[in-house]
Amino acid sequence: MAEVLKKKIRVIEQQSLYKWHKTWDRLQRSLFTEQYELYEKIKIENFVREHGFKKIFHIKDNYINFNFDTVSDVDQADLILVTDQVFSRSTCSEIIKNINELLEKCPCVFVCLNRHYLNITGTETDESLPDDYEQAIHAWLEKSLGVSVENYSEKFIDDGKYFTWVIPDQKFYIRKNEDNKTL
Secondary structure (H helix, E strand, C coil): CHHHHHCCCCCCCCCCCCHHHHHHHHHHHCCCCCCCCCHHHHHHHHHHHHCCCCCEEEECCCCCCCCCCECCCHHHCCEEEECCHHHHCCCHHHHHHHHHHHHHHCCEEEEEECCCCCCCCCCCCCCCCCCCHHHHHHHHHHHHHCCCCEECCCCCCCCCCCCCCCCCCEEEEEEECCCCCEC
């Protein structure tokens, strides 16, 4: 036992601690024998189709094969879709700043936030928000952005079957009107 404790351990530094995440969807899919589509993926595809979006600029950190056209230039987009987990790891004030910057580039933003990462440091609090965490996220966005935010999230206990590490669980549609004012 003493030999094991004295054994030298070599730590390998890695640039991205989240490198595994890019293939998380494929990894989870490999555990199933039957074909399936992620419920959250279908929900977003339906949203895009029902709202008539044709040019989606997708900010992502995971390989998700959505069934709609994307553009590589944000200036050509009629919708910005954010499924990037890193987006949720920012501070609350940075998330609001980032959303406002996206709204300056495109009047329609559909942002997916991972509730497990939001305010992970606990440094930004607002006692006026609802006690229910998911309701508080929605209220925080509306209050901080000063706009009406449509909530497309669903309440569920995260037991892994919703694949929230592929597509974050909290989903919100935010848009500006023709006068360039947020609705």
